Amino acid sequence: MSAPTDQISNLPKSKPLQSFVRNQLRNIAPVFTLLALVLFFSLASSSFFTMVNCMNILSQISITAIIAVGLTYVILTSEIDLSVAAVANAIGITVAYFTLQPDYVNIANLPMPGIIAIVLALLSALAFGLVTAFGVTWIGIPSFIMTLAIMQIANGVSALLVRGQIAYSYPSLITMLGSGSVFGVRWTIIVAILFLLIGHLILRYSRFGRYIYMTGGNREAAEYSGVNVKFIIGSVMVISAMCSGIAGMLAVAYFGSAQQNQFDSYLLDAIAAVVVGGTSLFGGRGGIGNTIIGLLVLGVLNNGLDHIQIDSFLKILIRGLILLIALIINIYAQKLKESE
Amino acid sequence: MMDQLNGGGGLPPLLQLTNVSKSFGGIAALKDVDFTLHAGEIHGLVGENGAGKSTTMKIIAGVYSDYEGEMRVDGKLVHFRSARDALSAGIGMVHQELSTIPDLTVAENVFLGHQPLTKFGTVDWAQINREAARLISSLGLDIDPKTLMGSLPVGLQQLVELSRVLFSGAKTIILDEPTSALSPPEVKRLFDVLRKIKAEGRGIIFISHFLDDVLEISDTVTVFRNGKKVATEPAASLTKDAVISHMIGRGSIGMHMGESAKLISDDTRPIVLAADAIGDGKTLQNISLNLRAGEITGVYGFMGCGQVELARALFGKIKLKRGHLMMDGAQRSFKSTSAARKGGIAFVPENRRMMLFRTEPVYKNVSIAILDRIHRLFLKPSQERKIAATRAVDLQIRPPNPNMALGSLSGGNQQKVALAKWLTHLPKVLILSEPTRGMDVGAKEDVIRIVKDLRDKGVAILVLSTEPETILTLANRVTVLRKGIVAKEFNSGTLYKADLLAAA
Ligand SMILES: Nc1ncnc2c1ncn2[C@@H]1O[C@H](COP(=O)(O)OP(=O)(O)O)[C@@H](O)[C@H]1O
Ligand SMILES: [Mg+2]
Numbered sequence: 001m002s003a004p005t006d007q008i009s010n011l012p013k014s015k016p017l018q019s020f021v022r023n024q025l026r027n028i029a030p031v032f033t034l035l036a037l038v039l040f041f042s043l044a045s046s047s048f049f050t051m052v053n054c055m056n057i058l059s060q061i062s063i064t065a066i067i068a069v070g071l072t073y074v075i076l077t078s079e080i081d082l083s084v085a086a087v088a089n090a091i092g093i094t095v096a097y098f099t100l101q102p103d104y105v106n107i108a109n110l111p112m113p114g115i116i117a118i119v120l121a122l123l124s125a126l127a128f129g130l131v132t133a134f135g136v137t138w139i140g141i142p143s144f145i146m147t148l149a150i151m152q153i154a155n156g157v158s159a160l161l162v163r164g165q166i167a168y169s170y171p172s173l174i175t176m177l178g179s180g181s182v183f184g185v186r187w188t189i190i191v192a193i194l195f196l197l198i199g200h201l202i203l204r205y206s207r208f209g210r211y212i213y214m215t216g217g218n219r220e221a222a223e224y225s226g227v228n229v230k231f232i233i234g235s236v237m238v239i240s241a242m243c244s245g246i247a248g249m250l251a252v253a254y255f256g257s258a259q260q261n262q263f264d265s266y267l268l269d270a271i272a273a274v275v276v277g278g279t280s281l282f283g284g285r286g287g288i289g290n291t292i293i294g295l296l297v298l299g300v301l302n303n304g305l306d307h308i309q310i311d312s313f314l315k316i317l318i319r320g321l322i323l324l325i326a327l328i329i330n331i332y333a334q335k336l337k338e339s340e
Numbered sequence: 341m342m343d344q345l346n347g348g349g350g351l352p353p354l355l356q357l358t359n360v361s362k363s364f365g366g367i368a369a370l371k372d373v374d375f376t377l378h379a380g381e382i383h384g385l386v387g388e389n390g391a392g393k394s395t396t397m398k399i400i401a402g403v404y405s406d407y408e409g410e411m412r413v414d415g416k417l418v419h420f421r422s423a424r425d426a427l428s429a430g431i432g433m434v435h436q437e438l439s440t441i442p443d444l445t446v447a448e449n450v451f452l453g454h455q456p457l458t459k460f461g462t463v464d465w466a467q468i469n470r471e472a473a474r475l476i477s478s479l480g481l482d483i484d485p486k487t488l489m490g491s492l493p494v495g496l497q498q499l500v501e502l503s504r505v506l507f508s509g510a511k512t513i514i515l516d517e518p519t520s521a522l523s524p525p526e527v528k529r530l531f532d533v534l535r536k537i538k539a540e541g542r543g544i545i546f547i548s549h550f551l552d553d554v555l556e557i558s559d560t561v562t563v564f565r566n567g568k569k570v571a572t573e574p575a576a577s578l579t580k581d582a583v584i585s586h587m588i589g590r591g592s593i594g595m596h597m598g599e600s601a602k603l604i605s606d607d608t609r610p611i612v613l614a615a616d617a618i619g620d621g622k623t624l625q626n627i628s629l630n631l632r633a634g635e636i637t638g639v640y641g642f643m644g645c646g647q648v649e650l651a652r653a654l655f656g657k658i659k660l661k662r663g664h665l666m667m668d669g670a671q672r673s674f675k676s677t678s679a680a681r682k683g684g685i686a687f688v689p690e691n692r693r694m695m696l697f698r699t700e701p702v703y704k705n706v707s708i709a710i711l712d713r714i715h716r717l718f719l720k721p722s723q724e725r726k727i728a729a730t731r732a733v734d735l736q737i738r739p740p741n742p743n744m745a746l747g748s749l750s751g752g753n754q755q756k757v758a759l760a761k762w763l764t765h766l767p768k769v770l771i772l773s774e775p776t777r778g779m780d781v782g783a784k785e786d787v788i789r790i791v792k793d794l795r796d797k798g799v800a801i802l803v804l805s806t807e808p809e810t811i812l813t814l815a816n817r818v819t820v821l822r823k824g825i826v827a828k829e830f831n832s833g834t835l836y837k838a839d840l841l842a843a844a
Contacts, residue, residue, distance in 0.1 A: 205718050207711050214708055217697045223657070224695050225708040225761060226681025284699070 026278035026285065026333035030293040030326070033276075037297060041304035048307045055185070061299035062192035063088075063251045065291075067270040069199040070243030072291045073236040075274050076203070077216045078283025079136065079143040081240045085267035086154035087128050088248030089260070093158045095121035095174060095249045096167035096258040107165045114171030118249070125245025128154060132241060133234030143237070158260050167258040170249070178253020188250055195243065200288035212236065216283025272319075273298050276326040280334055297322075352415030353378050354512050354543040355400065355431070360409030362395055369395045370567045373409070377512060377543045382534060384558030384575065385547045388587055388841075389806060391564040393547050394436055397514050400545075401433035402426030413512075432510030434501045436517045436547075442490025447472035449489050450504045475503045480529040493622065494644070495522040499530065506537065513537065514545045517643070523823065531557050549642040549844065551580045563587055584838045600836045601812040607831075609633050611669075612800040613685070613769045615654065618663030624649045625824035626663070631769055631800040636791065638815030639804040640840050646824040647804040648690070651773050654802070655687040656680035667768075681709060684768035688758050688775065690804075695758045698747035702737070702757055703728035705746050709761040731760040736786055752783025759790060770794060771802045776810050788813055808837045820844050 021028065042049040067084050074081045097109045098117035112120065128150060135146040170178070177187045203209035215222045215232045223229050247266075252258035277294025279286025301322060305315045355377040362370040370392045377383050387393050398404050400411065402420030411418055413429050420426045423433075440449050448455075450472045458464040472485035481499055489497055498518045505513055522530065534544055534557060548554050554561060558575040563586040571586045588599070609632040617626050623646045631637055639647050652658040654665065656674030665672050667683060674680035680687075686709070689695050697705055707714065707724040714723055728742035735756045737749070746757060755775075762770060775791065776784045791814060795801050803814050811818055818830040820843040828843040 207715050207717060207719060210704070210708075210711060210719060214697060214700070214704070217700060218693075220694045221697055222708070223677050224655075224687060224689055226678050226686075227708065228676055228678035230676065231678075284697075 022336050025336060026280065026330065027290065029329045029333075030276060030278045030290065030297060033322075033326075034293055034297045034300065037300045037304060041300065041307060045304070045307035048304055053303065053307075055189075057296075057299040057303045058189045058192075059186045060303060061273075061295045062186070062188035063247050063254060064266060064269045064273060064298070065192035065295050066195050066247035066250070067244050067266060068273045068291050068295060069195045069288065070236075070240030071270050072199065072274050072279055072286070072288055073203070073212060074143070074240045075279055075281065076212050076283055076286060077233050077236050078219070078281075079233060079236065080271075081132070081143065081147045081237065082267065083128070083132065083147040083150035083154055084240060084244040084270055085263040085265075086151040086158070087125065087241050087244040088251060088266060089263040090128070090154040090157045090161075090248070091121050091125045091245035092248035092252035092263075093161050093167070093258050093260075094124050096170055096252060097161045099167075099169045099171055101167050101169050105165060105167055105169075107162060107167060109161075109167075114173060117171050118173065121249055122242070122245060124157075125241050125248075126238065128245070129238035129241030133237040136237060137230040137234045143233075147237075155260075162258065162260055164260070167252075168256070170253050170258070174249050175253045178250040179256065188254055191246075191250065195246075196288055196292060203287055208232075208235070213284055216280075216285075218284070268323075269298060272323050272326070275330055276323065278330065278333070281327075281330055282334055285334075294326075351379065352412070354381075354414065356412040356415075357396070357400070358410045358412075360396070360399060360407055360411065362399060362404060362407040368567055370399075370407070373564075373567075373569050375562060375569060375572075377545060379511075379541050379543055380538055381559050382538055382544045382546055382557055384554035384561040385545055385564065386549070386551060386554055386561065386583060386587060387564030391587075392567040393564055394516055395567075396564070397433060397516055397545065397547065400426070400512075401431055401514060403433075427508060427510065430509070430511035431514070432505035432508055432512070433514040434498055434505055434516060434518055440489050440497050440501050442488065444489055445486050446476065446483055446489055446492070446500050447485035449500055450475060450485070450507060452504065471507075472503075475507055476500065479503050479506075479533050495526055498522075499526070502530075502533075510542070512543045512545070514547075516547045517549065518546075527553060551583050551842075555580065555583070565589060580842060581838070584841050587841065588837055599812070600834055601815070602834050603815065603817055603830055603832050605635060605817040605831050606632075609635055612667065613654065614666040615650075616663050616666060618650075618653055618660050618665070619824070620649055620653055620658050621661035622649070623824050624653060624658075627821070627824070627826055628663075629802075629819055629826070631802055633768075633800050634795060634798045635816040636795050636801040636803055636814050638811035638818040639802065639821060640808060640811045640818060641806065641821035641827075641844050643806055644823075645821040645844065647806075647821060648773065649824075650821070651687060651689070651771050651802070651804055654680070654769075654771055655685055685771065686762035686767035686769065687771040688762070688773065690774035690777065692751070692754050692758060696746055696754055699745060701743050702732070702746050702749070703742035705757050706731055706742070706760050706764075710764050713765055727764055728760070731763060734763070735760055735790060750783075752779045752786075755779060755783065755787065756790075759787070763794070766794070766797060766799055769800045769802070771804070773804045774806070774810070775803060775814075777805070777807065808840045811840065812837060 047053060067088060071081055071084055095117050098112045098120050100111035101107060101109060132146055132150050135141045136143045177191060180187050203212065211227050211232050215227060215229050219229055255262060273294040274291050275281060276297050277286065277290035279290045301319065305318065353376045357373055357375040360370060360373045361368065373396060375396065385393050399407050402423045402425045405419065405421050418429060447469045451468050456464045456467045469485045476483050476485060479499055483496065489500065502515065518530065538544060546554065546557060555575050555578060561573060561575050561578055561583065562569060563571040563583060565587060611630045612633050613631045615627055615629045617628050619625050627646065627650055629637065639650065641647055649658055653660055656677045656679050672683060674683060703725045706728040714720065725742045729740060732740035732742060737753050737756050737760065746754060772791065776787050779787065791801060803811065805811050812835065818835060819826055820828045820840060822844055
């Protein structure tokens with residue numbers, strides 16, 4: 001009976017470094033990746049490590065960051081949301097649909113006061129989230145399939161609202177937050193930081209956040225401990241849709257236009273940010289801190305590749321390879337943890 | 341290798357084991373077992389859980405090849421290296437743990453591994469479905485061969501597996517507890533089939549806990565106890581009581597700890613939770629049960645009798661299809677485990693993995709069930725740690741360190757943590773499934789003491805177990821389940837292990 005106790009207290013002493021790496025691999029690997037990339041691009045290009053370019057990188061990842069906050073919640077419960085980019089697109093278009101467009105825009109839309117347009121767009125995002133939550137928790141459709149369907153539905157909504165046209169006007173609040181800046185810092189960066197911060201505080205310090213981690217760590221055990229796992233999973237699906245919706249509204253102002261299919265790269269980027277950052281695909285481990293590192297890795301990579309002489313088609317391949325390596329580390333870290 | 345046994349004279353037995361022993365990691369599971377099966381014989385095999393029945397059968401069926409002793413098939417010495425070897429020597433087994441594939445259809449399962457092909461070399465689906473339908477209906481079953489295996493009840497899946505074994509042409513057929521999940525008409529159909537197979541001159545080994553079934557169908561009955569064969573007798577000369585006394589040891593009835601218990605119950609104690617004729621439309625048929633404050637109600641039964649489902653039905657995990665629950669005299673229904681918890685019900689499932697978060701620290705495992713009582717919106721981990729530390733001392737969890745990852749505790753200590761999470765705010769009802777299974781003696785005694793202590797504090801406790809000893813050590817009253825219904829209740833007097841075995 002006493003033998004295992006002794007072994008345990010001896011373990012960390014015998015190989016402290018190894019045990020630390022074993023436990024922290026999912027956190028260490030992304031940080032090293034980030035440092036290595038920054039170092040590499042700084043040496044390879046003189047225009048990379050400048051104040052202006054750093055702000056560039058931040059604003060380039062700010063929209064993805066807002067989406068990734070919600071997605072982090074979803075992945076922590078070991079679910080997935082494949083509809084984030086499509087919902088962002090649909091909500092961006094929705095807010096434009098309810099805004100008076102210039103004469104040359106040929107869309108049969110319903111102009112409303114700005115604040116009402118925003119509220120309607122937020123309600124639409126909520127509706128997407130609730131439908132997903134209902135399908136996943138009540139009907140029991142795997143989130144992977146359910147959100148694929150929602151992705152298609154959201155694309156359909158986008159298509160119907162703009163009918164191949166492009167909208168250019170948004171409520172003034174959206175225009176300001178999406179394309180304006182304050183003291184030289186873009187509002188999208190500030191909004192993204194706020195989302196990341198609040199997202200982090202809720203996950204780490206609230207009861208709801210604990211339930212998310214426990215549900216992701218062992219859903220059955222959470223349920224047998226009297227946690228309402230359906231409510232938790234439904235909630236994260238709604239949170240994800242709301243984050244996507246808000247990101248979508250800011251993004252159309254950021255892009256300066258609202259049209260179909262302009263978010264295509266955001267699904268992969270958001271998932272990549274979460275996973276590259278080290279949040280476990282099996283749920284229960286990781287968090288917003290990891291997602292921030294993942295976002296920076298992606299941002300530095302995308303931006304840095306533009307600063308060096310490289311075939312722009314090769315860029316796509318390199319991004320794919322980085323994602324693959326991150327996935328391998330992610331799964332490997334999980335195995336290490338389990339074999340402990 | 342092969343030598344002929346008694347070359348002249350009568351036919352050699354289909355199967356003969358002499359002095360077979362087997363151990364797992366140095367612990368003996370079988371000791372010097374002799375066993376003989378003749379053609380045209382149904383041989384019943386009984387014994388308590390862990391007596392070594394399945395191990396013996398797995399040796400015969402080629403699952404285990406590292407054993408000592410000799411095995412002969414049709415008089416020839418054999419030593420199977422794999423289940424395939426055994427099958428080609430004419431031995432087929434329907435395992436206790438299902439080996440069917442739930443995502444394939446019934447027909448695909450029947451023909452697994454030897455699908456008939458068309459002349460183009462593709463799988464002949466038409467023939468598979470036709471043949472499977474024929475085989476299945478020859479067992480008297482009414483199943484569409486195209487239904488998914490996983491959608492059938494366990495009992496029927498076992499029968500489908502039986503039809504696969506029959507189809508493979510096995511001469512010796514082993515059935516490891518096939519009736520635990522079958523309804524009475526299904527059992528009757530199975531028996532009709534077994535008699536037909538027997539008439540064809542094949543031999544059948546039939547393992548079951550249901551002694552009436554065994555005595556009805558068998559020609560010969562062999563009893564195992566503690567890894568040894570203790571008796572082989574013609575079924576006609578045996579009674580149920582005689583079999584039970586072989587199973588638990590002659591003369592020892594009531595003589596040892598855990599072999600009997602004095603039930604002390606008190607009908608004036610208030611009923612906290614009452615189940616009134618509840619059922620889940622599947623395993624749970626019709627169960628009524630009263631849990632009283634300050635009493636431990638034991639529920640005993642064999643695997644598949646419905647205890648697993650009963651516990652979950654009370655804890656809001658399984659929906660009731662019939663009947664209802666009364667809590668403190670008012671009708672209640674729990675739509676989720678979280679509703680049941682808030683209603684004052686606590687549950688520790690039979691399997692630790694279902695209950696604990698291995699990679700999380702002990703304190704998070706303890707606080708998970710009470711977070712909403714100690715925190716409103718934001719967490720106070722220091723308070724959680726303090727509570728966990730207190731529980732660790734109460735329950736003698738070693739080491740008493742709330743920050744340690746749960747997975748690094750020993751099994752018995754993990755089990756205590758599973759209990760600990762319910763003890764900070766005492767529940768009204770505590771449901772414990774197999775609370776001491778697989779524990780070492782020390783941890784077992786600790787858990788027994790803790791549970792009795794909770795009872796004395798007025799908690800209504802339900803203990804469900806397939807181990808008679810657990811029930812006898814803890815219970816104030818006992819309900820015995822059989823196939824989803826209440827088979828018998830014991831409320832007072834001396835209860836013997838043999839009574840439990842006979843009632844189940
Ligand atoms: N794979 C295994 N590893 C270690 N021990 C085992 C294994 N299988 C069975 N045993 C042990 O061997 C004994 C006999 O088990 P088993 O043959 O399954 O009993 P029965 O089928 O009669 O209930 C038990 O003590 C059991 O714990
Ligand atoms: Mg067995």
